[in-house]
Each structure stands twice: as C-alpha cells, then as structure tokens.
Amino acid sequence: MTRKSLCAWLGAAVLTLASGIAVAEAVIIAPHEPPAARVEVVPAARAGYVWDPGHWRWAAGGYVWEPGHWQAVRVGHHWIPGHWIRFGANWRWIPGRWN
Numbered sequence: 001m002t003r004k005s006l007c008a009w010l011g012a013a014v015l016t017l018a019s020g021i022a023v024a025e026a027v028i029i030a031p032h033e034p035p036a037a038r039v040e041v042v043p044a045a046r047a048g049y050v051w052d053p054g055h056w057r058w059a060a061g062g063y064v065w066e067p068g069h070w071q072a073v074r075v076g077h078h079w080i081p082g083h084w085i086r087f088g089a090n091w092r093w094i095p096g097r098w099n
Helices: 003-010
Strands: 012-018 021-027 049-052 055-059 062-066 069-072 083-087 090-094
Antiparallel strands (some): 012 021
16 A cells, blocks of 8 residues: 555544543545535524535545534634645545634
C-alpha cells in the first residue's frame, strides 16, 4: 500500500480539547473531489433547531450521501456546516461546528 492510498482511506487521528476533555477526532482524507451536492427539500422551519444540509462522506473507498438533519440550537452560537476542502492532491473533510 502506498503512502497516498493509506492517507486516502485511513486519514490521521488527532486530539482536540472539548470542555477540558481530550476527544479523538478522525481526519478524513479522500483521494478525489466529492460529487456535486444533491438537491434536498428542506423541511419547514423547526423552532429551536437549525438545518444541517446533507453532504457526501468518504467511506470504504467511495463517497456515500449523508442526508441533512436538524441540529439543536446552541444559544449565542451559529452552525457552520461541514464541507470539503482541497488538501494538496486530495480532499479533506472539515466537520460542521458551532461558532
């Protein structure tokens, strides 16, 4: 297995701090650009929730569609949806987060 293929399916584990507790977070690296996002019908607004749009996730050597879902609102924060970015010759998943 080459280094590039290893990075494509394995990624790397990193530690982040969340509320003072170390949490393992996988870094997802894919070897090629994800397909265009699917068109989703967003359900009617739901009080106390924000819509997290669907996205392509990397799994078992290919992209799999992950449908959108509701995220419970965190007062004083806004939701930043996850997204793919170019990472050298590959693509890296940036998870959604509250800001």
